[in-house]
Amino acid sequence: MNSFVKGTLLLVIAAFFGECLEFFVNMILARELGEAGMGLYMTILPMIFFVVIIASLELPISISKFIAEKQRETHYYMLKSTIILTALFTIVFAAAASILLPYIPVFNGYHPYVKWLVVLLIPVVSFSSIARGYFMGVQHMGKIAISNFLKKVVQLFILLWVYQTFQFDLQMALLIAIASLIASELLVCTYLVAAYFIQYQMLRKEPKQFINGKKVRKALFAVSLPTTGLRLFHSLTHAIQPFLVKGALISAGFSSMMANEHYGMLAGVAMSIGFFPAFIGHSLMTMLIPNVSEGYANRDQYALIRLLKQSMLITIIYGSIAVIIIYIYADPLTHLFFHSSTAAFYLKLLWPYFLFHFFIIPMQAYLIGLGLVKEALFHTIWSHVISFAMMYILGSMESLQMVGVILGMNTGAVLLMLMHYVTICKKLGVSVYFMREKFTY
Numbered sequence: 214m215n216s217f218v219k220g221t222l223l224l225v226i227a228a229f230f231g232e233c234l235e236f237f238v239n240m241i242l243a244r245e246l247g248e249a250g251m252g253l254y255m256t257i258l259p260m261i262f263f264v265v266i267i268a269s270l271e272l273p274i275s276i277s278k279f280i281a282e283k284q285r286e287t288h289y290y291m292l293k294s295t296i297i298l299t300a301l302f303t304i305v306f307a308a309a310a311s312i313l314l315p316y317i318p319v320f321n322g323y324h325p326y327v328k329w330l331v332v333l334l335i336p337v338v339s340f341s342s343i344a345r346g347y348f349m350g351v352q353h354m355g356k357i358a359i360s361n362f363l364k365k366v367v368q369l370f371i372l373l374w375v376y377q378t379f380q381f382d383l384q385m386a387l388l389i390a391i392a393s394l395i396a397s398e399l400l401v402c403t404y405l406v407a408a409y410f411i412q413y414q415m416l417r418k419e420p421k422q423f424i425n426g427k428k429v430r431k432a433l434f435a436v437s438l439p440t441t442g443l444r445l446f447h448s449l450t451h452a453i454q455p456f457l458v459k460g461a462l463i464s465a466g467f468s469s470m471m472a473n474e475h476y477g478m479l480a481g482v483a484m485s486i487g488f489f490p491a492f493i494g495h496s497l498m499t500m501l502i503p504n505v506s507e508g509y510a511n512r513d514q515y516a517l518i519r520l521l522k523q524s525m526l527i528t529i530i531y532g533s534i535a536v537i538i539i540y541i542y543a544d545p546l547t548h549l550f551f552h553s554s555t556a557a558f559y560l561k562l563l564w565p566y567f568l569f570h571f572f573i574i575p576m577q578a579y580l581i582g583l584g585l586v587k588e589a590l591f592h593t594i595w596s597h598v599i600s601f602a603m604m605y606i607l608g609s610m611e612s613l614q615m616v617g618v619i620l621g622m623n624t625g626a627v628l629l630m631l632m633h634y635v636t637i638c639k640k641l642g643v644s645v646y647f648m649r650e651k652f653t654y
Contacts, residue, residue: 217520220354221500221527227358228492234365239485241372242390243550249470250383252455252477254390257327259452260319261391264331266444268306268338272299273346274502274581275436279429280350281503282510286422288347292413294426295343295433303339307332319452324388330395337395341402344409350503356408357499360401368397439586443577443593450597455480457601458618461608465617475615478556486546486560487567490535494574497524501575505582517583517641524575532571536564562619569626576633583640592632600625 243251276295280288314320314328341360348356371393381389455476462472501524508516539546540561547556580589600621607617638645 217500217504217523220352221496223354224358224361224496224499225493227362228496231362231365232489232492234362234369236485236489238365238369238372239481240549241369241376243481245372245376245386246383246390249473249477250387251481252473253322253383254387255477255480256455257319257323257387257391259448259455260317261331261334261394263445263448263452264310264334265338266441266448268303268335269342270299270302270339271437271440271444272339272342272433273349274440275433276343276346277349277503278436278506278582279432280347281507284422285416286420287424289413289416289419289421290424290426291429292343292347292416294424294429297426298430298433299339299343303336306339307335310335322384324384326388327391330388330391334395334398337398337402341398341405344405347409347412348405349499351412352500352503354499356405360405363404364397364401367400368393371396436581436586439590440581443586443590446590446593446597450601453601457605458608458615461605461618462614464609465611465614467614475555478553479559479615479618482547482550482553482556483560483563485550487539487563488570490531491567491571491574493531494528494571497527497575498578501578502582505579509583514641518643521579521637521641524579525572528572528575532568535571536568539567540564559615559619562616563622565623566619566626569623569630572630573626573633576630576637579637580633583637585636585640588636589633592629592636596625596629596632599628 242254246254272295276292279291283291310332314331320328345357345360348354372390375389375393376386458476458479459469459472462475463469467475501520504520505517507513508520543557543560544554547553547560550556577589580586602621603624604618604621607613607620608615610617613620634645
C-alpha cells in the first residue's frame with residue numbers, strides 16, 4: 214500500500230468518525246433550534262465561513278504546496294517568514310473586522326455577542342492555518358486527522374452539556390451554537406500550534422538553507438491569492454444562496470416564514486445528510502494537493518495520471534454507493550432531524566448535486582496542484598452564474614417552487630464537474646478515457 218493510499222485511508226477513518234459526530238451535532242441543533250432557528254443558523258453560517266477564509270488566506274494549501282515542492286533545508290526560513298506575515302495580517306484584519314462587522318445587516322436579529330465571537334475566530338484560524346499547512350506538506354496526516362476529529366468531539370460535548378443543563382430562548386440558543394463552533398476551533402488551534410512549534414524547533418537545529426522572505430511571500434501569494442479568491446467566491450455564493458432561494462420561493466407564493474422553514478429543510482437537513490460522505494472527498498483533497506504538487510514539480514507523468522485514476526476510482530465507488538443509500542433511505546434519514554416528508558423529497562431530488570460534488574472536491578485539489586487555480590475560479594464563476602439564474606427563474610415559478618431551485622443546483626454541479634475534468638485531462642495530455650498519454654506543461 215503506497216503512502217498516498219495509506220494517508221488517505223487514515224484521514225478517511227478519522228473523518229468518518231468526525232462526520233458521524235457532525236451528524237449528531239446537526240441533529241441536536243435541529244431539535245433545539247427548530248425549523249425556523251435552523252434556517253437562521255444556516256443563514257449566518259456562510260458569513261462566518263467567509264471570515265474564516267479571509268483569516269486563513271488559504272495558507273494550508275499554499276504552505277503544503279510549497280513544502281511538498283521544496284527541500285527540507287528551506288523549510289525553516291520559509292516558515293519564519295510565514296509567521297511574521299500571518300501576525301501582521303491578523304492584526305490588520307482583526308482591527309478591520311472589529312470596526313466593520315457591527316454595521317453588517319446580516320447580523321441583525323442575532324445576539325450582539327455573535328459579532329465579537331467572529332472577531333475572536335480570526336487569530337485562531339490564522340495561526341492554526343500555518344500548522345495545518347506544514348503538516349499537510351510533510352504528510353504528517355495523523356495530526357491533521359486528530360485535529361479534525363477533536364474539533365467535532367468538543368463541539369458535540371459543549372452542545373450536549375449546555376442544552377441539557379439550561380433552557381434558552383431562540384436568540385441565546387443560536388449564540389450557544391456559534392460559541393461551540395468557535396470553542397472547538399480554539400482547542401484545535403492550541404493542539405496544532407503546540408505540535409507545530411515542536412517541529413519548528415527541530416528544524417531550527419537542523420542544517421538550513423536561507424530563502425529570501427520576498428521569494429517566500431511571492432510563492433505563497435501565487436497560490437494563496439487565487440485560491441482565496443476561489444474560496445471567497447464559494448463563500449459569497451453560499452452567503453447569497455439563502456436569500457436567493459427565499460426570494461424565489463416568496464415570488465412563487467410562499468410566505469417569508471414558510472420560505473425560511475423550507476430553506477432550513479434544504480440546507481440544514483437534506484444537504485447535511487447528502488454531504489455526509491464528502492469527508493472521503495475532502496480526505497482525498499488533503500492528500501492530493503502535496504502529492505500532485507510534488508509530481509508536477511518533478512515532471513512525473515506516471516505519478517500524476519496514477520493519482521488521477523486512483524482518486525476518480527475511489528470517488529466512483531463511494532459516490533455511487535452513497536447516493537443509492539441516500540435515495541432509498543431518504544425518509545428515515547430525514548426523520549432523524551424533522552418528521553417531514555418534504556425534507557426527504559428534497560434529499561431525493563438532490564442526488565445529482567451530491568454525486569457530482571463528490572468528484573469536484575478532488576478535482577479542485579488536482580487543479581491547485583497543477584497550478585490551475587485561475588481556471589478553477591473561472592469554472593466556478595460560470596457554473597454559479599448559470600446555476601443561480603436557473604435557481605431563481607425556475608424557483609419563482611408557482612408550478613416548480615423548490616423543485617426549480619434544486620434543478621438549478623443540479624445543473625451547476627454537473628457543469629462545474631465537466632469543466633474541471635476536461636481541463637485536467639487537457640493539462641495532462643490524456644483523453645477523458647486515459648487512452649492517450651502525452652504530457653504537456
